[in-house]
Amino acid sequence: MTTNTFKESILDDEEFGVTWEHVPGRGAREQQQDAVFEAAEIASEGDVVDGISVTENAGGNPAISAEYLGMKLQDLDVDPLVHFTAKDKNRNQLESLLYAMDREGIQNLLVMTGDYQNDGYQGQSRPVYDLDPVQIMDLISDLNEGLEYTDKFGREKSLEPTDFFAGVAVSPFKRLESELVPQYWKLEKKIEQGARFVIPQVGYDARKFHELLQYVEDHDLDVPVIGNIYVLDPGSANAMNKNRIPGVIVTDDLLEDIETEAEENDDDGKQARLERAAKMYAFMKGMGYDGVHIAGHEVDHDGVEYVVERGEELVPEWREIVEEFDYPMEDGFYYYERDPETGLNTWERTTLPEQPKQSLTYRGFKVMHDQLFEPDGALFGPMRWSAKKVDGSRLEEPYQMTERMVKTASNDCQECGNCALLDLAYQCPMSQCPKSQRNGPCGGSYDGWCEVHPEEQKCIYVKAYRELKADGGPEKAREKLRELYIPPPDWELENTSSWLNYFLGRDYASKNAGIEPPTSGD
Structure with missing residues (x-):
């Protein structure tokens, strides 16, 4: 026994x-x-x-x-x-x-x-x-x-x-x-x-x-x-x-x-x-x-x-x-x-062969992101100021409707209120990954295709890796896809504006960016 x-x-x-x-x-x-x-x-x-x-x-x-x-x-x-x-x-x-x-x-x-x-x-x-x-x-x-x-x-x-x-x-x-x-x-x-x-x-x-x-x-x-x-x-x-x-x-x-x-x-x-x-x-x-x-x-x-x-x-x-x-x-x-002698591997790492090119969609998102969402971006200050003014006012509903139209058209936004687009090369894990994986791919992809939609939809992490590698090499891809831990969505924020949540320091992305909730003196 x-x-x-x-x-x-x-x-x-x-x-x-x-x-x-x-x-x-x-x-x-x-x-x-x-x-x-x-x-x-x-x-x-x-x-x-x-x-x-x-x-x-x-x-x-x-x-x-x-x-x-x-x-x-x-x-x-x-x-x-x-x-x-x-x-x-x-x-x-x-x-x-x-x-x-x-x-x-x-x-x-x-x-x-x-x-x-x-x-x-x-x-x-x-x-x-x-x-x-x-x-x-x-x-x-x-x-x-x-x-x-x-x-x-x-x-x-x-x-x-x-x-x-x-x-x-x-x-x-x-x-x-x-x-x-x-x-x-x-x-x-x-x-x-x-x-x-x-x-x-x-x-x-x-x-x-x-x-x-x-x-x-x-x-x-x-x-x-x-x-x-x-x-x-x-x-x-x-x-x-x-x-x-x-x-x-x-x-x-x-x-x-x-x-x-x-x-x-x-x-x-x-x-x-x-x-x-x-x-x-x-x-x-x-x-x-x-x-x-x-x-x-x-x-x-x-x-x-x-x-x-x-x-x-x-x-x-x-x-x-x-x-x-x-x-x-x-x-x-x-x-x-x-290793030709053993039929296994040497310790020499393979040169990463893929030489992807940035898509026009990624470039457009990146330009907007750098200006609007990076704390040192030219429009970050005005966006944070306007978010504070809009939050809780009669303008909040049209503000959120504007966000909804933009992000639904670009990413089929599900309005989770915990947006991960900034960290995943503008790929949405909630709408574009059937398994909602926020920290890396599942094991089911085949030849780059999503397990659930083979021959129809590429795995979002295949796309994100290629965009990030084209943007800043393997180092940038690793910085985003490996080094960053993305917590699960806080569903209390569902159907709220992720822009407001970000600029007002309510979600994980704002915390990662060092954005604190505004004080009364801001």
């Missing part, structure tokens, strides 16, 4: 943690839910699995609560790893669930953006995305430190500290520089806000797995990294190849190999799939990963056990195995130069 907890297994340099993922699905008493509990009972009697991972509404479909399953798994003496997102819940509900899990002793969380909503009861569910993963990590860190707050009577209070061990996901499997670099910058932000471990998205390119480890070490991020192994069957491979599962990359060459194995073997290629997974285990452990996360359609405990035991046998050969996982994306960007 395993005695390690998930946390111990990945923090102990002498251990190599193993988690086994389950997708519980829709319903309360169907086979998919029973399978989770059956797997937990088997895992608790063995010495291979250190934690059972349970997904939250995978694919954007309704499913039994991951938080509930985590609590029940704990009762079965299995350490759960609960997937935790804000795609279906606002910040108050997230906080409530965190209290419940803390009360039940659930520590391990995998914080993610989450798949966009799919069909629900009588139609598609409305997305929430009240917090992004960076902001969720901020909340969890505050809870771990003992959240301080002011109650409705104005009294200062603090809560008992929680003890969550929360990690995050990242997707190194991106073809474009403008997709990949913001992914890594968002990872840095997540770790800065308290993430304790990292799991990459599903992929099969050994260089990319190596690249992630290098980036973590190169930037002194100092967190354990857990490899992701999906035992790839033909049906899943085909869906991933067609981009039906966002953020996952299966190239044409890999799909062909998977289908050939299924055709040429009496077991439909099952043994070949498990052998491939065992080889991934081996090269990940050899590279220096701190554990692995094993998933796959109908992968039972015997399959997990095979991957681990066979993987351990292959670890001494991991460098030779690497060449079998040469599945690059066509013209794909790598953060580090290739």
Whole structure:
């Protein structure tokens, strides 16, 4: 029987943690839910699995609560790893669930953006995305430190500290520089806000797995990294190849190999799939990963056990195995130069190849921004003076209507009252990102296209990166997209003028710009 907890297994340099993922699905008493509990009972009697991972509404479909399953798994003496997102819940509900899990002793969380909503009861569910993963990590860190707050009577209070061990996901499997670099910058932000471990998205390119480890070490991020192994069957491979599962990359060459194995073997290629997974285990452990996360359609405990035991046998050969996982994306960007001797990467950073040009829209916004919204701009003083005069007067409504017309025409403004345009190269995360991500891209983009609107709408962070790089090079892009933490919207400001909020020092953007609320003498 395993005695390690998930946390111990990945923090102990002498251990190599193993988690086994389950997708519980829709319903309360169907086979998919029973399978989770059956797997937990088997895992608790063995010495291979250190934690059972349970997904939250995978694919954007309704499913039994991951938080509930985590609590029940704990009762079965299995350490759960609960997937935790804000795609279906606002910040108050997230906080409530965190209290419940803390009360039940659930520590391990995998914080993610989450798949966009799919069909629900009588139609598609409305997305929430009240917090992004960076902001969720901020909340969890505050809870771990003992959240301080002011109650409705104005009294200062603090809560008992929680003890969550929360990690995050990242997707190194991106073809474009403008997709990949913001992914890594968002990872840095997540770790800065308290993430304790990292799991990459599903992929099969050994260089990319190596690249992630290098980036973590190169930037002194100092967190354990857990490899992701999906035992790839033909049906899943085909869906991933067609981009039906966002953020996952299966190239044409890999799909062909998977289908050939299924055709040429009496077991439909099952043994070949498990052998491939065992080889991934081996090269990940050899590279220096701190554990692995094993998933796959109908992968039972015997399959997990095979991957681990066979993987351990292959670890001494991991460098030779690497060449079998040469599945690059066509013209794909790598953060580090290739090492021809190993087939992995050197420590030399790749010259950033994209040479974007500023759009006319960006130039126009920038000229207006520099004059109106920068404290040293020529029109900043008059704008602040007029904002003070307008605020609370009969002129406020026509003032806000003017703003509404300008920003609706230019950015489809949703009037959140917490405008982030100034910090995201004039891209609006509330109207132009279906997931309302304010601190970096989700993992679902493909070839620069938005996960929700492929071939129709570019990811706003791809556009923002290119505009900022064209304006001031990678340094300016990093300053805006990496260095700045954007808090969640304060919905008390919804349907108010973001111009007034900015010039009168009410929102986060004004605070970042050093704009104080006016005093009576101003």
